[in-house]
Amino acid sequence: MIDETYNVWLVIVLLGLGTYLVRFSFLGLLGRRALPEWVLRHLRYTPVAVMPGLVAPLVLWPAATDGATDPARLAAALVTLGVGLKTRNVLLSILLGGLTLYLGLYIGG
Amino acid sequence: MTIASKKAAYVRGIRDGAPFLLVVLPFGVLFGVVGAEAGLDLAQVMGFSVLVIAGASQFTALQLMSEHAPTVIVLLTSLAVNLRMAMYSASLTPHLGKLPLWQRAIAAYFLVDQTYLVSATEFERRPTMPLPDRFAYFMGAVTPVCPFWYVGTYLGAGVGASIPDGLAIDFALPLTFIAMIAPALRSAAHVLAALVSVAVALALAFLPYSLGLLCAAAAAMAAGAQMELWLERRRRKEGAA
Numbered sequence: 001m002i003d004e005t006y007n008v009w010l011v012i013v014l015l016g017l018g019t020y021l022v023r024f025s026f027l028g029l030l031g032r033r034a035l036p037e038w039v040l041r042h043l044r045y046t047p048v049a050v051m052p053g054l055v056a057p058l059v060l061w062p063a064a065t066d067g068a069t070d071p072a073r074l075a076a077a078l079v080t081l082g083v084g085l086k087t088r089n090v091l092l093s094i095l096l097g098g099l100t101l102y103l104g105l106y107i108g109g
Numbered sequence: 110m111t112i113a114s115k116k117a118a119y120v121r122g123i124r125d126g127a128p129f130l131l132v133v134l135p136f137g138v139l140f141g142v143v144g145a146e147a148g149l150d151l152a153q154v155m156g157f158s159v160l161v162i163a164g165a166s167q168f169t170a171l172q173l174m175s176e177h178a179p180t181v182i183v184l185l186t187s188l189a190v191n192l193r194m195a196m197y198s199a200s201l202t203p204h205l206g207k208l209p210l211w212q213r214a215i216a217a218y219f220l221v222d223q224t225y226l227v228s229a230t231e232f233e234r235r236p237t238m239p240l241p242d243r244f245a246y247f248m249g250a251v252t253p254v255c256p257f258w259y260v261g262t263y264l265g266a267g268v269g270a271s272i273p274d275g276l277a278i279d280f281a282l283p284l285t286f287i288a289m290i291a292p293a294l295r296s297a298a299h300v301l302a303a304l305v306s307v308a309v310a311l312a313l314a315f316l317p318y319s320l321g322l323l324c325a326a327a328a329a330m331a332a333g334a335q336m337e338l339w340l341e342r343r344r345r346k347e348g349a350a
Binding site: 003061 | 128129131132147148149153156157160161162163165166170171174175177180183184187188191192193194195196197198199200201202203205206210213214216217218220222225226229230233279280281282283284285286287288289290291292293294298299300302303304305306307309310311314321322325326327329330331332333334337338
């Protein structure tokens, strides 16, 4: 439970404002400036640099199991990755991964 | 002619963003449920999803407030989770940087993981796309994603605590991200970057404020860029020989 002492709207507004500034940073303030080649070369890798690192702890140490590695979730992640690599079909990989997860949770009781 | 190509780009954006609807919606529901369970009222839950519009940091803020963390820590930590968006912003600047300010202001508001990934991939694949088409494509990708974040949150706040734990809805986020990563592994450099990201993020997971993730991202970007340079040099040498 969130107790009464918080000014929740203060958190919402400041977090919203801060997040917007982060998103607006380069697009808004440095918009018309050309970026040098070495910067572009690094930025090419931003998606594959951020998302795997964001996901890995969630897969290995899910909060839903208090951080204990869960075979069902691990299997679901591997199936999603495998199907994604094989077919490049985002929706199909999520579906088969989700199916694996439910199957694993069912088998694991 | 240009209106037709703009419309086509918008439709293509919708099509490419559409798969994420099936994940954004339940994830929004989950946030609504968790927020309502934590004691927020409907306006506050919706306030988070409309003003912050960033799932991971919204969950972080809820979690920390439930743990009675000081407001400053709640803000710093939740904001740190969103620092990756500065990289998204920088990454899209070569493609969208010449748009009028009001369009860049709108694009910045809707710059979330899914819209970024979809449009960065598209802009990289079609470097000659006209500027207005790029904005149309981006807004196309936004259409099946962001509105459904609000809708999901609203539904979840209404449903409240009646969703059973057995649905394991928590794992929708990791599965989505993995499904997005796989098609982005286009070259050996991309694969190396992903592996470095995982290794460093796990090794530095003990660091507070998501600092481990930021280090992992920086190391992975450097690894990908260096690998690309190395592959280029090798190709050139082979060409010369």
